[in-house]
Amino acid sequence: MIEFVDLTKRYGKFTAVDHLTLHVPAQGAVALWGVNGAGKTTVIKCLLGLLRFEGQITVDGCDVRRQGRAARQRIGYVPQELAFYKEMTTFDMAEFYARLKGAPRTHIAPVLEQVGLAEHQAKAVGALSGGMKQRLALGLALLADPPVLVMDEPTSNLDTAARSQLLQLLTQVKQAGKTIVFTSHRIEEVETLADDVAVMEQGRLQFVCPSSALAQRIGLRTQVKFVVPGDQLDHALAILRDDGLAVRRNGVGVIVDVAHGEKARPIHVLGRADIEVIDFEME
Amino acid sequence: MKIVWPIAQKELRDALHNRWFLLYTIAFIGLSLALSYMSLAGAGIAGFAGFGRTAASLINLVLLIIPLMALTVGAQSLAQEQEQGTLAYLLAQPVTRIEVFAGKYLGLALSLLASLGLGFGIAGVVLALASGAGSPLAYVSLVWQTFLLSLTMLSVGFLVSALTKRSGVAIGIGLFLWLTFVFLGDLGLMGTAITMRLPVEQLLWLSLLNPLQVFKMASILDINATLDLLGPAGIYAMQEYGEQLRGVFLALTAFWIVVPALAAYVRFHLRGDL
Known part of the structure; x- marks a missing residue:
C-alpha cells in the first residue's frame, strides 16, 4: 500500500532522513519508533508532500511527488500539534474539511458520533479539551473514509484518560481494515496498534520487527x-x-x-x- | 473551483470576523461621510456635497486607508497560517498549492470588495438622501478604481507574506511599504525632481511606478476628464497621450495586480518545506 524507496531528506548539511526504504502492506499497521530527532515526523511530512525529498514515496501506486492530490486523497492525517481554526465550530470545521476532501455532507454527523463529538458540534474548536481536539482530528481524517490513516504522535499531548479513549477508537479504526502509519515513542501505544515497528535512529532505519518484540529488541x-x-x-x-x-x-x-x-x-x-x-x- | 471556493468562503468569513478589518471599514465609512460633509462646508455651503465633489475628496482618504487595509490583510494571509501550523494541515489535505493560494486570494479580494461596498454604499445612500446632487457616475468610477487599488495592494501584501514566515514580520514590512507608497514615494519623487531637475516626461513615468499615483491619476481623470490640475506632469500626460491614458493606467494597474501575485505564488510553490 505504501512504499518508501530510498527516502532521503536533507536540511543543508544535516540529513534528517537517510535512505529509508520501507514497505507498509495494505491493512497493516506500522509504527515509526525513535527518540525525538530520529526523523519520524520528517518521514510523515514527506509522505504528505509537505517537504521536498529525494527518493520515492507511493501510496496505493500514486507517486507523492507527481500525484500529490491523488496520494493525499487516500490518506487521513492526524497531526502531532493540533492546528485548527479555533473560531470555527466543530461542525463548521468538519464541513470545511469534508468539502476539501470531497466527502458527502451526510458523512459528518456519523463521524462526529463515532469520535464522541456529536454533542459538541456547535462548540468553537478553541473551547474543546485536548482530548476532544485530538478526537476531532481523527474524525476529520476519517471523513472521506480513506484507506490509509497517518498519525504523528497521536496521543502525545493527552492525559491518561483521553489517551485510553483515543486508543480505543484507533483500535476500532484498525479493525475496520485501515492501513495505519504512525509515529510514537510510547510502548503501550505501539503494542496496542502496530503490527510492525520500524526503529529509527538519527534518520536511519535500524531494523523492522513485530511490535511484540520491540521491548526486547531495544532492551526497554x-x-x-x-x-x-x-x-x-x-x-x-x-x-x-x-x-x-x-x-x-x-x-x-x-x-x-x-x-x-x-x-x-x-x-x-x-x-x-x-x-x-x-x-x-x-x- | 471545488477546492478554491470553500477556502475563499472561509477567508471571507474570517475577514468579516476580524476586528481590525471591521475597524478599517468603520473608519472608512465614518471618514467618508465626514469628508463629504466637509467638502461642501469648505466651499461655504453647509450640508452634504454631491457625488462628484465627494468622490474628489475621497481620493485622498482612499489613498491613506485602503492600501493600509489591503497590505496588512495580504501580509498576514500566508505567514499567519504558516506560523499557526494551519497551512501545513491544510496542505496535507487533497488540495494543490495553486488552489490554496487562489482560494485565499479570492476570499480576501471578496472581503475587501465587501468592505469597500459597505463603506462606499453607506456613504452613497446618505449622500443620495441628503443632497442627491451631481452624477453618481464619478462616484461609481471611484469605487471601481478603489477596488483595483485594493487588489494591487493585496497582491503586494501576498508577496510579502510569501517571502516571510512570521506574521509580525510580514505586517511590519507591509506597514513599511505602506509608508513608502503613501509618503516616501511622493516626497522622494519631489526631492528627486527638484535636485535632479527631471524633465516632465521622466517625472510622469517615475510617478507612475507607484500604484497609488496610478490610482490617483486614473480617478482624477475619471472624475475631471483631464489631469490639468496635477500641474505640468498632468498637462504633459494629457497632451502626449490623451485618451490613451486610461489604457496606460489600466495596464499599469493590471501589472501591479498580476506580477506581485504571480511572484507570491511562485515563491509559495517553490518554498517546498512547510
Whole structure:
C-alpha cells in the first residue's frame, strides 16, 4: 500500500532522513519508533508532500511527488500539534474539511458520533479539551473514509484518560481494515496498534520487527518505585538484589530497574519473603 | 473551483470576523461621510456635497486607508497560517498549492470588495438622501478604481507574506511599504525632481511606478476628464497621450495586480518545506 524507496531528506548539511526504504502492506499497521530527532515526523511530512525529498514515496501506486492530490486523497492525517481554526465550530470545521476532501455532507454527523463529538458540534474548536481536539482530528481524517490513516504522535499531548479513549477508537479504526502509519515513542501505544515497528535512529532505519518484540529488541527497561514498611527496607533491598535485580534505595522506598514485561517480578519476590508492598509507581 | 471556493468562503468569513478589518471599514465609512460633509462646508455651503465633489475628496482618504487595509490583510494571509501550523494541515489535505493560494486570494479580494461596498454604499445612500446632487457616475468610477487599488495592494501584501514566515514580520514590512507608497514615494519623487531637475516626461513615468499615483491619476481623470490640475506632469500626460491614458493606467494597474501575485505564488510553490 505504501512504499518508501530510498527516502532521503536533507536540511543543508544535516540529513534528517537517510535512505529509508520501507514497505507498509495494505491493512497493516506500522509504527515509526525513535527518540525525538530520529526523523519520524520528517518521514510523515514527506509522505504528505509537505517537504521536498529525494527518493520515492507511493501510496496505493500514486507517486507523492507527481500525484500529490491523488496520494493525499487516500490518506487521513492526524497531526502531532493540533492546528485548527479555533473560531470555527466543530461542525463548521468538519464541513470545511469534508468539502476539501470531497466527502458527502451526510458523512459528518456519523463521524462526529463515532469520535464522541456529536454533542459538541456547535462548540468553537478553541473551547474543546485536548482530548476532544485530538478526537476531532481523527474524525476529520476519517471523513472521506480513506484507506490509509497517518498519525504523528497521536496521543502525545493527552492525559491518561483521553489517551485510553483515543486508543480505543484507533483500535476500532484498525479493525475496520485501515492501513495505519504512525509515529510514537510510547510502548503501550505501539503494542496496542502496530503490527510492525520500524526503529529509527538519527534518520536511519535500524531494523523492522513485530511490535511484540520491540521491548526486547531495544532492551526497554522501566523503573518501578516500591514503598515498603521502614523496618523492612534493608531486608527488601537484600532480597531483590539476591534475585538479580538492579535496585537502589530512595527515601522510604526502593527503586527497581526491570525489563519491559517484568514489572510484577519484584512484587512476587517481595511477597515470597513476606514483605508488604504498601504502594508502587512506575517512572 | 471545488477546492478554491470553500477556502475563499472561509477567508471571507474570517475577514468579516476580524476586528481590525471591521475597524478599517468603520473608519472608512465614518471618514467618508465626514469628508463629504466637509467638502461642501469648505466651499461655504453647509450640508452634504454631491457625488462628484465627494468622490474628489475621497481620493485622498482612499489613498491613506485602503492600501493600509489591503497590505496588512495580504501580509498576514500566508505567514499567519504558516506560523499557526494551519497551512501545513491544510496542505496535507487533497488540495494543490495553486488552489490554496487562489482560494485565499479570492476570499480576501471578496472581503475587501465587501468592505469597500459597505463603506462606499453607506456613504452613497446618505449622500443620495441628503443632497442627491451631481452624477453618481464619478462616484461609481471611484469605487471601481478603489477596488483595483485594493487588489494591487493585496497582491503586494501576498508577496510579502510569501517571502516571510512570521506574521509580525510580514505586517511590519507591509506597514513599511505602506509608508513608502503613501509618503516616501511622493516626497522622494519631489526631492528627486527638484535636485535632479527631471524633465516632465521622466517625472510622469517615475510617478507612475507607484500604484497609488496610478490610482490617483486614473480617478482624477475619471472624475475631471483631464489631469490639468496635477500641474505640468498632468498637462504633459494629457497632451502626449490623451485618451490613451486610461489604457496606460489600466495596464499599469493590471501589472501591479498580476506580477506581485504571480511572484507570491511562485515563491509559495517553490518554498517546498512547510
